[in-house]
Amino acid sequence: MNGASAASSLRSAFSYCVQQVRNYEYHHYLCLLELPPHFRKAAFALRAFNVETARAMDVASDPRIGLMRLVWWQEAIDKMYAEKLIEHPTAQALSSVICENKISKGWLKRSVEARINDARREVTDIPETIEELEKYAEDTVSTILYMTLQAGGIRSTAADHAASHIGKASGLLLLLKSLPYHASRNRHFSYIPAKVAAKHGLLVKEGGRSVIHLDSREHLCDAVFEMALVANIHLQKARQLAGTVPAEARPVLLQAVPAQVLLDSLSRVQFDVFDPRLSRGVLGIPPLWYQLKLKWHSWMGKY
Numbered sequence: 294m295n296g297a298s299a300a301s302s303l304r305s306a307f308s309y310c311v312q313q314v315r316n317y318e319y320h321h322y323l324c325l326l327e328l329p330p331h332f333r334k335a336a337f338a339l340r341a342f343n344v345e346t347a348r349a350m351d352v353a354s355d356p357r358i359g360l361m362r363l364v365w366w367q368e369a370i371d372k373m374y375a376e377k378l379i380e381h382p383t384a385q386a387l388s389s390v391i392c393e394n395k396i397s398k399g400w401l402k403r404s405v406e407a408r409i410n411d412a413r414r415e416v417t418d419i420p421e422t423i424e425e426l427e428k429y430a431e432d433t434v435s436t437i438l439y440m441t442l443q444a445g446g447i448r449s450t451a452a453d454h455a456a457s458h459i460g461k462a463s464g465l466l467l468l469l470k471s472l473p474y475h476a477s478r479n480r481h482f483s484y485i486p487a488k489v490a491a492k493h494g495l496l497v498k499e500g501g502r503s504v505i506h507l508d509s510r511e512h513l514c515d516a517v518f519e520m521a522l523v524a525n526i527h528l529q530k531a532r533q534l535a536g537t538v539p540a541e542a543r544p545v546l547l548q549a550v551p552a553q554v555l556l557d558s559l560s561r562v563q564f565d566v567f568d569p570r571l572s573r574g575v576l577g578i579p580p581l582w583y584q585l586k587l588k589w590h591s592w593m594g595k596y
Contacts, residue, residue, distance in 0.1 A: 307338065317344045324548055324551065335441065345366065345383050346408050349362040350412050396440050401440070421488060426464070429464065434467075436460070454534055459528070470559075471484070495513065515564075532549070543596050549596040561577070562577075
């Protein structure tokens with residue numbers, strides 16, 4: 294491939310990444326537009342990678358095919374670091390970002406491995422505690438923020454700590470929002486920890502195994518509230534670090550805004566994840582109002 298066609302192919306790959314994020318994570322797409330131009334490309338490639346791995350199981354007609362897709366990504370990461378060409382637009386864009394920004398391979402691998410472990414879980418495998426879900430959120434969401442900070446050349450322990458908390462909050466809240474979807478695919482029990490479910494009367498014994506029943510809307514709302522409370526604590530901790538976070542890191546941490554918007558939307562519907570208002574607009578609020586919130590935080594240098 295000559296230089297001109299390689300450059301054209303790479304431009305197409307980055308355009309594809311932007312489109313993927315816009316289509317599937319619109320709330321994050323708007324966040325990334327607030328980033329400085331010099332590392333917006335890297336951020337979109339990393340987010341598109343997240344879209345690919347997060348949706349692998351959902352778009353597959355058979356769970357085994359979804360799992361194969363995730364394993365393919367695991368192998369693709371090794372190829373990227375070996376500077377081998379991969380015929381996939383997101384992988385192509387990500388290879389370019391890895392080459393230019395020296396992104397840590399460990400974080401990319403950890404992200405895919407967490408999704409593979411989740412995909413391999415049996416239907417009867419219920420996480421025991423909220424901490425297990427926090428770890429999953431850290432491995433899949435916080436890692437994307439760490440790599441985005443790294444792509445921007447930002448080395449700050451405070452920014453990394455804030456990113457960890459924001460990732461955990463975002464991950465937990467998105468798992469809650471997706472409960473109706475997982476319920477429709479018979480995987481809803483996977484994302485309510487056994488301890489929380491038992492406390493709120495959702496855990497029952499069936500044929501010698503524990504099963505979560507969502508019959509009681511009220512009890513489910515109580516369980517969601519308890520988990521949302523943990524997410525809220527993470528957001529508060531992230532904001533407490535704001536004074537020590539460098540100004541150039543704050544646009545990356547704007548991901549706290551969609552998490553807060555979703556938390557507020559959940560609160561408005563009394564933590565009923567089946568309330569149709571949650572799926573309206575952007576995370577339950579009108580798109581224009583969401584954009585104004587984002588712009589205000591961006592202008593004020595807040596997150």
